Amino acid sequence: GAGVSQSPRYKVAKRGQDVALRCDPISGHVSLFWYQQALGQGPEFLTYFQNEAQLDKSGLPSDRFFAERPEGSVSTLKIQRTQQEDSAVYLCASSLGASGGGVNTGELFFGEGSRLTVL
Amino acid sequence: AQSVTQPDIHITVSEGASLELRCNYSYGATPYLFWYVQSPGQGLQLLLKYFSGDTLVQGIKGFEAEFKRSQSSFNLRKPSVHWSDAAEYFCAVGALDSNYQLIWGAGTKLIIKP
Structure with missing residues (x-):
């Protein structure tokens, strides 16, 4: 796609629920x-x-936090048994190059984020 | 401890006025410095970066920043702001001999008065 896409944009979860946030770089x-x-x-x-x-x-x-990127493209961030302190915006970013042992000199491209609210 | 400080939580300037956003860092290695902008409902966008060489760097949208090693600062400037510059601005630092874990400041929200 043209940019980094994240979904859902907004997620409200009850405390103790599991959530999954998707990033398409x-x-x-x-x-x-x-x-x-x-x-x-x-x-x-x-x-x-x-x-x-x-x-x-x-x-x-x-x-409780787990992330995966099984095929090297789409990534999922999973939060199990959510707590109120998990409420935040979760940002995904991608860049063209690898970031082996040093700062990636390439630009980071960010998605709009997924705002998680845990009640 | 490694840290980035943006002392101003909010800054209000009139449209057409000049702007300077402050950034100070504490970092043990040679710093690589970045400014990102976050507009409402949008992702963070890179404005400019400093790795080496000329300490005055030019970025997009008419922004520039100057690296001053002696002051551990990397302040962002613009000679004349536009209403569309209203956004939140983040300074970040990383290091070549560290890794990609950028350390971010808390951000400065820029408000433009008409």
């Missing part, structure tokens, strides 16, 4: 990132994929 982009953005804050890194390999998941806040 720009076609051909090798790198895919998930960020969490709380209200009034900047994005915080969650996890990084290079193609289908999840190279870094150090930012995932708990084992």
